[in-house]
Amino acid sequence: MGIFWAVVVAVGVVNRALLKWEACRPRASWTQQRRHVWFKRNILAPATFGRRCVQDFGGWGTLPPRVQTLTLTLFVLINIVCSVHGYRFFEGYGYYPTIGMQILRHVSDRTGIISFANFPLIWLFGMRNNVVIWLTGWDFKTYNNFHRWVGRLAALQAIVHSVGYTALILQRGGWDYFWRMCKMTYWWTGELATIFMCSLVGLSVYWLRRRQYEVFLILHIVLSILVLITMLGHVSIFKGDYDALVWVPVMIWVLDRVVRGARIVAFSPQFWNAKARIAYNEDAHMIRMVVPMSSSLYSIEPGTFYYLMVLNKWNFWESHPFTVASVSREARCDAVSLNEQSPLLNYSSTTSEEVRCWSGKSEQEMTFLIRPYDSFTLRLKEYADAQRPKPATVRVAIDGPYGKPLHLEQFGKVIFIVGGSGIAVPLSYLDRLTRSPSRPKLIHIHWAVRQCALAVDVLGHELSSSFNSGQVKINIYVTSVDSRRTEDEGICRLAEWKFKRLNVEEAIDGALNDGQEGSLAVVTSGPARMADESRYAVAARMVRSSPHIEYFEESFQW
Template sequence: MKFSHSVPIPSTRVDFPRLNHTFPLSKRNVSSGDNTTPGAAACAFTAVRHLSPFIDANLPIATVRMRARSSPPPPPAVRRALMPTLLAALCLFVGSASGALTGTGGICFDSCTYTLRAPRFNDTQSYNGTMPAKSKLIASCESRLHIESLYLCADLHCDLTHRVAGLSDLNHTCQTYMNTSLPPFEIVAHYSDVEIAGLRRLTQEEGVDKTVLNEVVLPADAFYQIWFDTLESVEYTYGYHYRYGFYVIVFWFIVIAIGLASRLVAAIGTLQKQEYAPRTTRGIYRSCAVWLKRYITVPATFGYRCSQNLGWCTIPPRIQSLTIFAFIAVNAFFCIHGYIVFPGHMYWPLVYHQWWRYVADRTGIISFANFPIIWLFGMRNNLLMWLTGWDFGTYNNFHRWVARVATLQAVIHSVGYVVLVFDDGGWFYFMSYWKMMFWWAGWAATLGMVGLLVASVFWMRRKQYELFLILHILLSILTLITMLGHVSIIPNTYDILFWVPFYIWIADRVLRMSRTLSFNLRFWNTFALASYDASSNIVRLSVPYSTSFYEPKPGTYYYLHVLSDKCFWESHPFTMACTTTNMHVRRKSSCEETPLLVAGEQDQEPMSEVTYEPKRGEPTMTFLIRPYDSFTARLREDTAAAWPHPARLRVLVEGPYGHTQPFNQFDDLLFIVGGSGVVVPLAHLAELAKAESRARSVKIVWAVRELSFAVDVLRQDFEDAFEGGKLSVDVYVTQNSLASNSARPDDWPEQIRLLYGRPDVREEVQDAATGAGKASLAVVACGPAVMADDARKSVVEMLDRGWSDIEYFQESFNW
């Protein structure tokens, strides 16, 4: 054999692979030459066996090999079980990962390296019968027999590029750790084809049994091929590990891009209503928009239930459910696709061990890659809400489902690795793992995620909010910290997946504080006046906002801390009802100058008349709070205790959050509200009354339990809203016991109707749509779950019947 190139060994580093890999996480190392400890042997993530429908494990590798050599190879996975796959760091990782899993020399060079790794060449001092720790490195750098064998193998199986790259890496290793350089490649130039053909061929049995050699050898073709197949399967499979970890992030980038596009479509919708928009464009847009509203964006997932709970869970709107289903399907596909398995694998000879190990690592990578998304979507200060216009509830649904998927993946990961360890060494071997931090920390993280899942069911969030909040914070901290401990066995490799959620949390806290300071730089010095009316069962809270950098806007909400409360650290969101800049405020934080008259003859408790004088001209915003339990119950008790005077409470105000809906762009509006949900139309009345508003009619259908509550709010908070004839209000009193002794106050404006029972939401929507004709109509629901679901379904029915200019909005009623 004649060598066509005389290849020098460069002395510069070209990103070499480490030789003593700890990749086969097994009690027994099949390559025999490794000094792998059980701790190093279990450093990767874990998962359960998952038989892929795409690959038949019984086929030879040549049949199932799906080569992807044209794709950029991922970073070294033979020496690293996992790599971070997230956000900017992951993008940099994917873009710069030019080295193959097996090093810059490629699979061919590393296959030669591994076939010659276990045998002992006796021409160096490293061979002394005990095989010292550095013996393999000594052999690689100083053994002439080993070096010539490696050169000949590389020349036989590798092209020039991979041969030079692989030897450059090895030469750098020798210079760094052994203070020596490899001899030039010309040392094997004298070998003829006949001499090479006559060299001893090292079989697999000899290659793994630490055979003592005193001659130059070449790996047998079958031995070389099994190592080549092994390394190729690892490169292929782990390449998909990293790509799919990245793609779960890309999925949400696509979803956000769709959200941004939807805002653009809304702008086009405004354009198509203008005269200069081509009729063809208007028709195409209208058809698409109506179809999307009818079948995708407005309906409940299965036709009706959306706000109502179904057992211990709720079902999101159809558009959110489709997004969540797509995310689940993508994750499921990512967990079962992209594997090469075959009998005789050099790391895991049994096929089912390969399945367990590969799926274990895949689910572990994807689960951890989901962490930043979980934290981002669960934060109050989520920039994406501003970009897409989606509310906190939408992202909160996504937050919960991403967490559920990640938890399932973590459970598969953990249970699967338990099976692997048990199968490899039994009970005592399994127990030995609990002495290592990465193992128990990983289990603590998994159990923390499971605990978060259980503690976040609908019943817990609604009935035991304080307990849910405490558990959520504590278990989140536990999970995140223990995950850092879990991946600490691979230093600086997966830490990014800890730091990204951590910094998201820090950023959210900083932004929370900035919102608090923007409301009042002396945040500890905000005092609110609160009063409670037992007959209407409502707490009215008035907060001055003269120190706020931001003018309160309709539809926005604020988180309130009551610093005098025993649970002062808790904050709860409340939608602003109205604002006032009155010089004098009558009764409890009045939002009007000419109050409506109260009912004349009613057999009920007199409403408390309280007068206070805030600072002259100081603007205030009012919150109407229905007391239930926990925080609102304590607020009611504190306020009632101060009667007949308002309670003066030191509060910390964080906000504003949310955004104002474009209700003033509609011709007609129908608000269907229940109880304190009246704050939604109340907050928008001033905007709708302005001259630039398109609104020609506004109807409020309001269901209340206590008539006194309706009388109180109408008397205090509707100002001059009935002037101009735009507004009409239908008040439905749902307590039948009041029907016999309650009557409509004589001095109420004629636009107010007093009715008893529950409103027929379907009929109200139909009447409003019929009355609007070809004009635009907004239906806004804020009330009990049944009322909101009835309103949603009724809008879908009207869309189906041809009313294309009807839009549905749902404001949060339960937080």
């Protein structure tokens, strides 16, 4: 098991090194990658089957991209081979005289050991801070898929282990012998461990993770602790030979929490005193959270995200990820109050008067755009509603940054296909793309929204200064029939408005056939159906006769 994942991680490390090398080469080098088109079109880019990758199958779960599915399939096959191959059976083996009893004994023994050997992998892949993410550069969503499937396989092996030994005990001595065995610590703790593992898998179904995430998380943590405790009792008869398979997951969990705490302190050394302003725009159905970051020990990178925790109530431990939409510098003066907002990392357009005004009283702030749905985001809306019309102030802890910036400036053209609050992703990249020496010739944002008010609000705050470069175009697709554009016409003229559903294939074809040469990057952040349509459309257009095209999906899955 360890060798298999070591090879997978090594492939990821080599791939990351090659990507960094390619990023340092001239843009023309993209044409040299056409020999890899078949592999990207058929292995790397597409969904496992058809078009569904982010969308769930009837509420029961999702399938990862094809390359991840192939990796997991190979891992399952290796586990099956290791569970069934290499036994020697013979008549006359004293303790297990029949071939059937020998099969039960050996298969049960080996599946139990392999299941236990998978424990460190399960915990490692399930942590948001782990060394393999840092080594390979793959996102947390990738390793979360590995975490779930390795966990399911380990639970299945535990079932085979427990059922096999139970059948063996019943064959040897019947129910009387079974009940005597149940009084032995290693036996009943092993049975409980299997029950807890099966409960973990059963209570991690997709619909529960999506609809009741906090309930899922509490159950997941409690059951994981119970699994480790009962497994420690189960292997106690081996005098410590297998104890490392319990303590390694514990150390992985502790290290993850220590790194989380370090990230929180690095963002705000006095995190218990850090405060954020929350305002809710009812017409736009959008929360704008503004967090001061003057005490942060690091700068903000485009495309990174943070886990937000609100410390006001008992559920302060809940944390949810959001992408930074913009960074602004707010200045406060005695005579005049300035408030200039800009796209991420854009501070060079300030005047000398503003700089003088900022001296001693300036403060950097980062903005999150959050759609209120239920649970955590609904509580944010309630905080904001309680203080309307003034912004609400809440104490927050910020855990981050996570993710890595995409090297979109290496492409000739970049299009963003986003929906709703997914606009935060292009917002975070606009400054880098418009100011980079090797900036793309075209940056085209296709944004689907339900409310016109949301688009007008973002156009007036975060997007307005990005149109000065002349390379940014934005199409807004309003999907709600009762939305009307009644706001400032000057702001509205910054974008092209279309009152219809966004056609992803038309948007991508338009970028490919606009008459300009160059490679194309397609970045998606939005609803599951939009992401899957984008993935399918890009994979279908990865052909030698077309310009080089790459697909990037900015989404998060529990």
